[in-house]
Amino acid sequence: MSQDQIAVTGKPAVPVARPASATGAGFGAFVRRHQIVEHIVLLFGVLLMMGPIAVAFTTSTHDPVTIHSEGMQLGFGDNFLPTYEAVIFEQTGFTKQVTGWGMSLNSLILGLGFAIGKIIVSMLAAYAIVYFRFPLGTLCFWVIFSTLLLPLEVRILPSYEVVQGLGLLNSYTGLILPLIASATGTFFFRQFFKSVPNELLEAARIDGAGPFRFFWDILVPLSRTMIAAIFIIMFVVGWNQYLWPILMTTDESFYTVVRGIRQILQVWIGADIPDYNEALGLAIIAMIPPVLIVIIFQRMFIKGLVESEK
Amino acid sequence: MHKAQFQSPLYPYLLLLPQMAIVAVFFLWPSAEAVRSSFFLQDPFFGNETFVGIDNYTDAVTRSDYGRAAWFTFLFTVVVTFFSLGIALLLAVAADNVLRGQGPYKTLLMWVYAIAPPVAGLIGIMLFDQHIGPIVDFVALFGWDMRVGVDYWDTGIAMMIVATWKQIPVNFIFFLSGLQSIPKGVREAASIDNPSPSGRFWTIIFPLLAPTSFFLMIINITYAFFETFGIVDVMLKGEPGNNPVTLVYKVFLDGFRGNDLGGSSAQSVILMVFVLALTIIQFRLIERRVHYT
């Protein structure tokens, strides 16, 4: 068993048979042996992906006047503390009600609420769909399935009206619940539950476990890594929401960081020298939590992403 | 395979209740409402409606700005899909080949995934800024006077570049995991049968990646259509003026700015049909993949 795993997950093999011409000495062989071309390509890739972020960060450590007159900066400036102090603690927005810190808390609530809510709701639904036979089962499945067909973006206006009609504008409930409506999580867990060997349920039934016991004693512990993986993905998705918060929150005390980006741009219009540094600072703050989570739990995140799309 | 199941009169409904309630209130109702209001003309001031049949649809699609947005969306989608897939594939193949440093490369190349589209848009708008943007300075060296926010196509190109950049990590992750799931034995057999590495890539590896590529294409089209909203909105600074917009952005503009509820709904419904078609294609594909493996 462990040998199989090594074979499947191990690094691709060094080609076993090299043509005779390539084994000779010389520059070409050296380039091939050390994968020089590959490293150059990858370094370019890293530059492409990281460059903009690096420049955004270094520029945020300068003061607006410098930036305005000299353009974006590659070196580290001396305005780091003032910039980030202002971004995090200064009241911003038209009504001056919210700080970067407050917006981050709102983002955290949205990210956590969305991820946890989605996991609970979708695990229960997937459990019902996979492990129960009941008259309306197929109908429920197709109704839930249909949510995958229409992203929120194509039904924003009526969704807004429904939430408004329920009096949920400017509330965490109104922010989070409609986002949970899409069934990605349900499908993910359905897929996973279906891959759990049937014999496990049979053994559990012989061991006297009913529906609740089986779910709680066997299925939930078995799903632990899946839950973690989906949590990471959903937290990032929740934190990064933009369109829905724009519609839903007019009260600045409910702004999330990502929503705040738009606000900064609006204040910007008409300013002589816009606060470039603060805008970039806010962008950096908006990316830190999701980026950290993805990097720290990289393995789990990739597993969740790749498997959920199958 | 048949799954052993529980039988219970109440349990499954209780388990499904939260999901079904949310779906009914926040999905079925608004979707039905979108379809319904696409056949009515709303009066924004008095709130009364008149049934107009398919007028909203004909109005929407015959307007010149709709055609312009559709054309732009098409180009935007093609460019973003092509370049983000191509660059990601190149990087994934390179990362798959290197024996040293694969881990760090992987991390550095994928973490942009976690950045929100509007944040990417903000960094983009700075890099392309008239006064401070290094990219504008750079292309000026070649005699291109890039005016993002003023010139229609300059703005469009900047949006495409940012949207492509943001999408590379996802494609990279999928391509790399697709490459790594190709059995070692297949590669070894190929390296015996075919001496040229690029020949091996195009005859063995690339065909084996085809399912991944096709699947990613659908994902990328969906992304370019819907998930780029944040990039577009931030790069236009919320003021579209004479700048290019995508179809989804136009739904938003007409509905919330233009107060044209019927027209916006009609556009929504058109997009729904489009997504539906994409999904059907995707499922056909998945079915086929299941049959062949």
Next chain:
Amino acid sequence: MTTLEIKQAVKRYPNGALAVKGVDVTVEEGELVVFVGPSGCGKSTLLRMVAGLESVTEGEIVLDGRLVNEVEPANRNIAMVFQNYALYPHMTVYRNLAYGLKNRGTPKAEIDAKVREAAKLLQIGDFLERKPSQLSGGQRQRVAMGRAIVRDPAIFLFDEPLSNLDAKLRNQMRLEIKRLQRRLGTAAIYVTHDQVEAMTLADRIVVLNNGEIEQIGAPAEVYGAPASTFVASFIGAPPMNLLEAQTGDGAIVIGETRIAAPVHANGPITLGIRPERAHLANGSGGADGPPMQVDTVEELGAVRLIHGSVGGQHFTANQSADEPIPGDQVRLRLLPDDLHLFDHGTGRRL
């Protein structure tokens, strides 16, 4: 006393497939009954009907005198060992064994005593705190048995429990299962498609084919007097030779050779001869059987398999390794007691 009675059991799956077509089996106290048959013949289905994992379409399952058709698996007083073991991967060996008892509300001290006793019996006491993934195949197999033993059931149900093990371990565990079952004195049903397992383990063998019983009997009976050509070719390795032959005038005619035999009917029959009962006679001295054309000789060490044809039909004979290797042409020496006669049309024993 009878532990289990399966009466006229029928299983029709929801998709219409008829997997079990009216089967009667009884299992006596302490008896080990083996269900054997080719893949897809309905062995697992029948076993799972006894376990309560499949519903019974028609017929009755009576366990210890109680009709259990509608009883939940957990309340049937059975224990089952699955082919892939179905151990709970996230629980330690100890908790795997204890889980069923805990769900029954057994007191903690009693659970502990039972688990430790079973662990001692199966020699898995050292692994109690490990997870299944940290065990070898054979050890997992023992844990699966342990989970069955602690339940102290009326009957053990095994569904191909050894098929995931390598050949050597399989032989060893086979012996252990037999010893254990004898020692506990608990009735058991054992499903397999391996006829060697069936012969060595069983008190009685039930040969299934296509959802129906071909024969029930002790291993010696099934081997010595197969009820049909199907059983004859399924039990025994290499399988029994089946030749098309004619009967008439108190003799059996194969090709041009007549063998005197007490037959009454006239007409075509199927003649069965076990390879190990087909004696070879070099030359023609003393042998009155049909001639055999030899084409291949397989050396197995203790014995030799001689492949060839008799009357144009494929034929295999066994030969002890100390006899001389035959030439291209040999005569067979057949004893009347070793001839099995089957109806040409139905394949039933005559």
